[in-house]
Amino acid sequence: MTKLPTQPYKGARDFYPEDKQLQNYLFGVMHSVCSRYGYEEYDAPILEPTDLYLQKGNEEIIKEQTYTFEDRGGRSVTMRTEMTPTVSRMVAGKRQELGYPLRWYSIPQCWRYERMQRGRGREFYQLNVDIFGELFVSAEHELIMLISDLLKSYGADESMYEIHINSRSFMKEVFFNRLALSEGKDADLNRLIDKKAKMPEEKFYAELEELLSDEDNSHEAVLLLKSLLSNRKTPNSLGDLPNEVLEHESLGDVKQLFDLCKASGINNVFFNPAITRGFDYYTDIVFEVFDTHPDNNRSMFGGGRYDSLIADFGVESVPTVGFGMGDHTLQNFLELHNLLPELTTQTDVYAVCVGDTYQAALDIVTTLREQNINVAFDVSNRKIEKTIKTAEKKGITYVLFVGQAELDSGQLSLRNIKTGEETEAGIDEIIQKLLS
RNA sequence: GUGGAUGUAGUUCAGUGGUAGAGCACCAGAUUGUGGUUCUGGCUGUCGCGGGUUCAAAUCCCGUCAUCCACCCCA
Numbered sequence: 001m002t003k004l005p006t007q008p009y010k011g012a013r014d015f016y017p018e019d020k021q022l023q024n025y026l027f028g029v030m031h032s033v034c035s036r037y038g039y040e041e042y043d044a045p046i047l048e049p050t051d052l053y054l055q056k057g058n059e060e061i062i063k064e065q066t067y068t069f070e071d072r073g074g075r076s077v078t079m080r081t082e083m084t085p086t087v088s089r090m091v092a093g094k095r096q097e098l099g100y101p102l103r104w105y106s107i108p109q110c111w112r113y114e115r116m117q118r119g120r121g122r123e124f125y126q127l128n129v130d131i132f133g134e135l136f137v138s139a140e141h142e143l144i145m146l147i148s149d150l151l152k153s154y155g156a157d158e159s160m161y162e163i164h165i166n167s168r169s170f171m172k173e174v175f176f177n178r179l180a181l182s183e184g185k186d187a188d189l190n191r192l193i194d195k196k197a198k199m200p201e202e203k204f205y206a207e208l209e210e211l212l213s214d215e216d217n218s219h220e221a222v223l224l225l226k227s228l229l230s231n232r233k234t235p236n237s238l239g240d241l242p243n244e245v246l247e248h249e250s251l252g253d254v255k256q257l258f259d260l261c262k263a264s265g266i267n268n269v270f271f272n273p274a275i276t277r278g279f280d281y282y283t284d285i286v287f288e289v290f291d292t293h294p295d296n297n298r299s300m301f302g303g304g305r306y307d308s309l310i311a312d313f314g315v316e317s318v319p320t321v322g323f324g325m326g327d328h329t330l331q332n333f334l335e336l337h338n339l340l341p342e343l344t345t346q347t348d349v350y351a352v353c354v355g356d357t358y359q360a361a362l363d364i365v366t367t368l369r370e371q372n373i374n375v376a377f378d379v380s381n382r383k384i385e386k387t388i389k390t391a392e393k394k395g396i397t398y399v400l401f402v403g404q405a406e407l408d409s410g411q412l413s414l415r416n417i418k419t420g421e422e423t424e425a426g427i428d429e430i431i432q433k434l435l436s
Numbered sequence: 437g438u439g440g441a442u443g444u445a446g447u448u449c450a451g452u453g454g455u456a457g458a459g460c461a462c463c464a465g466a467u468u469g470u471g472g473u474u475c476u477g478g479c480u481g482u483c484g485c486g487g488g489u490u491c492a493a494a495u496c497c498c499g500u501c502a503u504c505c506a507c508c509c510c511a
Contacts, residue, residue, distance in 0.1 A: 065511085115508085117504090399470085401469075
């Protein structure tokens with residue numbers, strides 16, 4: 001007989017109880033912070049019609065990096081790779097009856113058919129937070145505050161991460177009005193800029209010159225981009241952008257956003273023209289959150305404004321700002337900064353049936369459970385020390401022994417295995433002790 | 437998709453051509469109702485899988501699969 005493998009499917013994770021416990025903690029913080037900002041949770045099927053993802057010329061990506069297959073009815077379905085198309089679909093479907101601005105969040109599991117590497121599997125959870133129907137930069141500001149509170153709630157402080165923002169509409173103005181790039185050049189340029197952080201400086205500028213070599217004002221363009229991309233980082237300000245672009249109208253929102261951040265005491269937001277975000281659907285302000293830890297100095301997650309995605313469903317557009325944060329990267333961040341909490345079991349008591357007392361012991365266990373005390377009941381009748389070892393292994397603080405002697409005297413024996421302290425008392429007193 | 441490393445007990449790993457090993461973990465006993473130390477005993481293997489070379493392969497060769505790392509990609 002061939003052995004069945006015990007490993008989970010490639011790129012996907014098993015959540016053993018301790019893993020699930022950690023996940024519950026991570027998600028619990030998300031739920032509580034999102035709720036605190038008035039965001040409501042939603043969910044949707046993990047399968048979507050493939051067409052939903054085919055909108056923006058993403059065919060290459062769909063073919064190679066998704067789980068796409070035919071259902072029994074011959075329909076092409078795709079496991080969701082992100083939540084934004086789904087939530088846009090949902091909002092578009094009920095746009096008339098929803099009260100705007102709409103604040104929604106979700107923690108969907110998503111699947112991408114990727115090649116494996118550190119911090120990236122094929123299955124992940126992603127917190128998605130979106131605000132629909134708000135044109136003013138208060139929406140961006142609110143999400144930045146929410147992100148700050150979220151990371152703060154995990155124990156992080158502002159020195160551990162930076163929020164970098166840029167404006168798509170600003171870059172577009174620079175590309176087309178300032179540099180007069182030819183049509184279609186912006187996508188290539190964006191892609192190159194997106195990779196800037198990952199390549200040596202000389203190589204980047206060599207490729208930049210190569211890319212722009214056939215432009216009319218190639219030299220001037222390279223110079224301007226150089227000065228843009230080497231923008232000095234200054235908190236809550238545009239930095240030292242060249243004067244020729246500084247007064248540009250598209251930067252108005254950005255300045256306003258910085259003012260709002262400053263006023264709310266957030267001091268790690270920077271202007272960074274190298275932030276582009278891969279998505280085509282972003283239209284205006286985009287942002288990314290960077291880990292400042294030297295071993296993980298990279299973008300963790302990000303988001304931005306997409307004002308026209310919902311219009312793809314053939315309805316009037318709804319301005320939207322949102323971000324998505326993956327659980328792998330969050331966990332990496334927390335691990336690296338030593339912010340993962342020590343998790344403790346939910347089980348309060350390990351009750352051990354000693355000898356032939358099953359029914360009477362069960363009655364006591366039931367009484368405890370009726371008081372909302374979490375009790376695991378051990379009826380193995382193994383040696384006492386073994387049961388204590390088991391309880392210890394599970395991280396349970398209390399062990400309660402129920403044997404004939406206790407039943408006769410009515411005095412139960414409760415041991416705290418972390419301190420060694422042992423209490424002999426009646427059931428009521430035991431309950432009081434456990435509830436305190 | 438490309439390149440590299442690794443694959444031996446539940447786990448971490450040693451073993452470089454000649455009988456398959458150790459620590460930890462697990463089970464049991466020393467101790468018939470009270471843990472963490474100690475001592476004793478025990479269990480666990482198609483040496484990833486398939487083929488080849490050889491008198492003989494965990495070991496050398498080829499293939500394959502899996503894992504990890506880097507690249508490519510990353511909505």
